[in-house]
Amino acid sequence: MMMHEFEALRRVLRDYSGAELKENTIAIVDAKLAPVLKAFRLLSIGDLTAALMRPGNDCLRQCVAEAVAVNESYFFRNRECFSYLSDVLLPRLMERRAHTRRIRIWCAACSTGQEPYSLAMLLADMSAALDGWTVEILATDFSQAALRKARDGLYTQFEVQRGLPAAKLIEYFEKPDGAWQIKPEIRRRVVFREHNLLEDCAGFGRFDVILCRNVMIYFDAALRATVLKRLAGRLEPDGYLILGAAETTTGFSRDFVRVPDNPSGVFCLDPGAAHTGEGPGPWAGRKEPMAQLRSVELDRATVDRLEAKARARGLTLAALLAEFAEAGPHAGPSNGLKRG
Numbered sequence: 281m282m283m284h285e286f287e288a289l290r291r292v293l294r295d296y297s298g299a300e301l302k303e304n305t306i307a308i309v310d311a312k313l314a315p316v317l318k319a320f321r322l323l324s325i326g327d328l329t330a331a332l333m334r335p336g337n338d339c340l341r342q343c344v345a346e347a348v349a350v351n352e353s354y355f356f357r358n359r360e361c362f363s364y365l366s367d368v369l370l371p372r373l374m375e376r377r378a379h380t381r382r383i384r385i386w387c388a389a390c391s392t393g394q395e396p397y398s399l400a401m402l403l404a405d406m407s408a409a410l411d412g413w414t415v416e417i418l419a420t421d422f423s424q425a426a427l428r429k430a431r432d433g434l435y436t437q438f439e440v441q442r443g444l445p446a447a448k449l450i451e452y453f454e455k456p457d458g459a460w461q462i463k464p465e466i467r468r469r470v471v472f473r474e475h476n477l478l479e480d481c482a483g484f485g486r487f488d489v490i491l492c493r494n495v496m497i498y499f500d501a502a503l504r505a506t507v508l509k510r511l512a513g514r515l516e517p518d519g520y521l522i523l524g525a526a527e528t529t530t531g532f533s534r535d536f537v538r539v540p541d542n543p544s545g546v547f548c549l550d551p552g553a554a555h556t557g558e559g560p561g562p563w564a565g566r567k568e569p570m571a572q573l574r575s576v577e578l579d580r581a582t583v584d585r586l587e588a589k590a591r592a593r594g595l596t597l598a599a600l601l602a603e604f605a606e607a608g609p610h611a612g613p614s615n616g617l618k619r620g
């Protein structure tokens with residue numbers, strides 16, 4: 281791929297999905313786009329970027345953005361966050377919502393469904409306590425392919441082995457034709473919708489809990505600020521925002537404060553801030569580059585090694601570090617990371 285083609289692609293992706301392409305991922309992006317070239321009968325990346333520049337090519341733009349997006353997800357990702365939800369946040373919300381007996385949860389950027397289905401299983405486990413309650417789970421993603429898979433609820437042996445306790449596999453899955461499928465009663469608990477985080481979300485109403493995990497790591501600081509502002513506008517005043525284990529609002533938003541004593545990634549609205557959900561917010565564009573790396577010390581050789589590892593898996597360094605942070609304090613420091 282020529283540099284000017286990469287730049288054109290970078291602009292399209294930034295505008296369409298918010299993804300920030302890094303130069304060191306050119307080879308991976310090239311490989312990910314091969315099926316798109318084939319599907320649209322284009323002969324080269326040059327043809328593809330030329331086609332992308334033409335007006336009215338939304339379908340191609342969508343396919344390119346989907347092909348390049350990282351869909352990595354697994355059941356009960358960052359397990360402590362799910363325990364915190366079932367042990368602390370949901371009981372607390374049930375006390376506060378006793379008059380309406382209604383709780384609304386939004387999984388923004390739900391990928392292939394493992395995250396909302398983990399929630400649905402968790403709620404099924406709490407069904408005695410939740411008898412007479414309505415708990416909505418709205419799950420959205422901009423990727424139509426990811427949503428198709430999510431709606432089918434069909435997973436390979438490898439996918440169910442990642443993070444899913446055996447007891448849950450037995451209780452909540454069936455195996456009709458070689459693949460594992462979530463049982464209909466769990467699938468029915470989740471409503472899937474196509475939604476791009478770059479677009480307005482006011483129509484969804486307000487939520488008690490919003491999960492927006494492991495997607496903003498692919499956005500630049502200004503876009504994170506904009507998306508966080510929108511999410512603040514969709515949260516009930518006493519609701520919770522859950523980010524990925526290594527993600528933070530610090531440096532990108534003044535709407536949120538970290539919930540004390542939570543495992544990681546749980547925020548609530550700062551009562552002192554105004555949450556209109558409009559505009560990018562006062563911190564838009566203000567970078568705090570070490571926000572995600574605050575507790576990690578890296579030497580140059582380690583950075584080089586990690587970047588090579590991240591490249592090999594089509595991830596950014598931030599995404600790789602997020603995985604490391606998620607694996608917990610007992611996972612390292614085999615890859616050269618030292619916790620500070």
Ligand SMILES: C[S@@+](CC[C@H](N)C(=O)[O-])C[C@H]1O[C@@H](n2cnc3c(N)ncnc32)[C@H](O)[C@@H]1O
Pocket residue numbers: 296297298299349350351352353354357388389390391392395420421422423426475476477478492493494495524
């Ligand atoms: C790494 S996955 C994270 C999935 C899940 N939240 C988790 O933590 O396991 C990131 C997801 O974000 C989605 N995504 C990327 N950009 C998006 C955007 N602008 N709007 C909505 N979804 C987006 C991708 O399609 C992908 O499914």
